[in-house]
Amino acid sequence: MLIDFKNLNINKLSFHTEFEKKVKTFLEEWFSEKTEVSVQTSGSTGVPKIFDIEKQKMINSAVMTCNFLGLKEGDVGLLCLPVEYISGKMMIVRSIERKLKLRIVDPSLKPMEHLKEEIDFCAMTPLQVENSLDQLHLIKNLIIGGAAVSESLKNKILHMNLSNSNRIFETYGMSETLSHIGLKQLMPNQEDYFTVFENVTISLDDRGCLKIFAPNVNAEELQTNDLVDIKNEKQFKFLGRIDNVINSGGAKIFPEALEALVKKVLPNEAVFMGLPDESLGQKLILIIEGKESDEIKRKISEIPFEKNFHRPKEIIFINEIPRTPNGKINRLELYKCINP
Structure with a gap:
């Protein structure tokens, strides 16, 4: 279905699928007298939580993203992310704020499978992008979030021969920052550092982890467990989670x-x-998704790891790596699978 937020009348729209009905529920909550909405975290680094967010702060976040990407009234967006999480909710809020036309498709690994029209703006997970490579030329502005973009996926995107009008970004953010507070361009230019939005301040704690102060979306300074390299007051590189x-x-x-x-x-x-x-305290192992293969083992043995101790002591093959509902690798569950 397509919702035109320039001429929105919820009562005249037909919501058929379960996902479309969830969109309707959120719209009714958004246009109610309540000043807050409930958001669920992914649970990728701990127990999922539900917390309330001020609508005004979500609008502030939407404005930052729309301004950065240059989105304008009448542009067409695509919603293909669950609306239980901040990523899906913010796609709707951006559409409301900028009066976009929003195409609604049920979240799946192939969200563009049946689409032929051009899309001005879309947010996807890396897995969704992986399964939509042949349709990426239809998207003018694509942001990828929910998990890190792998080198393998970056290489596939680079070899798609997309035009300079197709812009692709990796996002950095979390539920507490109301989606993302910074973007890193993957196409047409390849950037190593995330650039944060206006009115966002970044710094390091004594562990080397990122601290974020984004008063437009959260009144408190947010302490992350993300180890980063700060290039300047607006740019940083993600190194890994201290956890x-x-x-x-x-x-x-x-x-x-x-x-x-x-x-x-x-x-x-x-x-x-x-x-x-x-003897080591922790033994480095590598878990590969898929069937055991001598060819894969050979390729791993030929990788030029910077340090000898970076080479895994053991390689474990697993049929399927557990993931959270929004596509992130669930390291806690994976650890339980291999070390019950």
């Missing part, structure tokens, strides 16, 4: 950096973890 850091024999290992290296040569999902080890 995921592996201490093996006294050496600190950032699994996200090693995963990016592996995904340059493997199409499979790959996750580095540390398992308890009497």
